[in-house]
Amino acid sequence: MHHMLHIKNGIVIDTKNGIKAEKMDIFVKEGKIVEESEIDKSQCKVIDASNKLVVAGGVDMHAHIAGSKINTGRTMRPEEMRMVRQIANKFRASVGRVLLTSPAIGYEYAKMGYTTSFEAAQPPIGALHTHEELDAIPMVDKAALPVFGNWHFVFKYVAENDIEKLKTFIAWAIERTKGFGVKVVNPGGVEAWMYGGNCRSLDDEVPNFGVTPREIITSLIKATEELNLCHSVHLHCNNLGNPGNFETTIETMKLANGFSNDKRQVLHVTHVQFNAYAGSSWRDVGSGAAEIAKVVNGMDNVTIDMGAAIFGHATAMTGDAPFQFTLHKLLGARWSNKDSEVEGGAGIVPIMYLPKNPVHALQWAIGLELGLLVESDKVVLTTDFPNGGPFTEYPYVMAMLMSKKMREKELERVSPYVQKAANLPSIDAEKTLDEVMHMTRALSARVLGLENKGHLGVGADADISIYDFNPNEIDTSNDYEIINKAFRNALYTIKGGVIIVKEGQLVDEVWGTTYWVDATNKVDTEAIEEDLDKYFELYYSVEKEHYGVEEAWIKNPTRLVMG
């Protein structure tokens, strides 16, 4: 139920509005944050937040929470489903160790004070499935990013150097899939994988199409910027998961040179931990995080997210099908390959990160290095759930970024290989609480182009989390245990003005919205109609008329028309 809320005497951190741990009151009406004058105090529910941290709800801008990949992961990992988190009562049953069921995803985010999560790779032909699963996730606002980097239409228009048609196609495809932006996964590489190959460098030619990853990425950035979509191109780089790949990553980031946008980055490079390896083989693999950080810090139009690796169980699942096969061969673990017709593919492989394994320890270190060395305004905190580990471990990552003491303690239990191959042991930097709140809220919202998220200014969505400590009294360097614990169980989570979590326990269930972006007003889809008809007739297993998702099929959609 919607109450008017008066959150009293909280210690607010709101980096977007320049509020640094100041005692202030927040007022909520009809799901939005409002001025004090708009509230009728006689009807208002008061929450006493004295000496507690009050921040905007967390925004996870890259996680795999819905669609065929996580669902295949669930199917092939029955052992993941033995952990019962909650039996059905007022709320639905919630199960899963790392690969959570849909209700569990919503509930676990809410308990942590996160209120928004984006599915980062939606196979376009699987859009309906993705949206049906998103509709089964309670508590959070959500959206899905369809993948473009291996779609035959994209290759065709890039090869013809026809940016107008590429823009038209993007607008058409995002509308049809009810997607949010342009995700690119190993551009060209997944197509090459159809023939057993890969595109590991920016200049490897895509078989039969005569285009290169460099051209694909550049054209997609250009088209996305001309359409001025909410979110920039969201890129999973080529050559992921291979020693020495940090150079490919840096070269890729430089493709953003020459593009600019007043509101946000023009290129977001995702889960960079998996793309930040130095060395020439797994025997001499090292960290390339410092070099990458230098490049990102020197550019003003590129952002990244960490993709931190967490020790314990995880499941690798990406649209990067060739990499998943490499991983399967490397680990000897189960493997599932997915094919999405002329759009790309995916793979799923179970993995467990072990502290004593030199490579896993290095991955763990690199994720943290990226979080520490990259400026806080350019790196978002993620684990690339469930690739690097569960999102439920974000509090661990937060605490690690803020405390060298905690890192030193953790370093004692990991493989000594990180001492020589990684920078982490020599990094003294500690992020401040403000910076970490920025990396999990205001920055991720800005990266996605969500103006009403990630802050507590008047007009923002009333997505608020309150944590059980006073930011002005806590010593983040030494009190890492308090930090790690407090961020796991929010004192309150408020979603759209409704209190959904109190003292770490669920108290109410809400259904967030699914954002989708409509840019069809900026193009004339007539221009590509003939190509669409031809491709659907020749290559697709479905008719064009049956392709895509209608808005009415989504539980609670929000259409964002691009201006």
Place this chain on the structure above:
Amino acid sequence: MLVIKPKVDFVVTVEAEITPDLAEDLEKAKNFEVYYGKDKVKLKELFEITKEGDDKKLVLDGDFSKVKWIGCRMEDGEIVVKGNVGANCGAYMKGGKITIEGNADDWLGAEMSSGEIVVKGNVKNCVGCAYYGDMQGMKGGKITIEGNAINYIGEKMAGGEIEIKGNAGDFIGTEMTNGLIVIHGDCGFVGGDMKGGEIRIGGKFELMPTFKKSEEGFVGDVNVGGKGVVKTL
């Protein structure tokens, strides 16, 4: 020693992870929480519990065929079941002994690492197997079955011994890496994807075509470069 008797015929299954540890404290045993269907109830609500003597032992008197997970994760002591027992009996068991005077259900001794299970009657499927998705089944200890068993015996078995005095069904020692399976009677397909360990069979059986004959018996499964041995008793 505790004697535990069902009070009623159960309508749905009971999930009771009871171990001989309960014998130490009658009050604790009475209030031990179990699931009756989806409801959490106390052991005393479903069973009559009496204490006789101080040994670390449970005597389950009556029909326990709808009671699952008996002796799950037990480390020592003894459980005697006077009748039949439900699924997952002795799963993940680390020590002690379970004697079942009647029949047992599926997943007997699944993933057990030590201890002993004796069944006087018959057993259903998945004896000493790995639960779906796990990498290793039974790792140690011994399971003896006086009667027959059905399919899947010692799948992914990595140690210990399973002895079946009667007959068994198909898929014996599939993906087995170590340990011993002895079947005195007949059985079906044996040793698919077997990597190590030994299977001895008294009666008739069907061997996969991927085993090579040698002095020891049949060695395979060659499809996975296995060194498992299948031979007659």
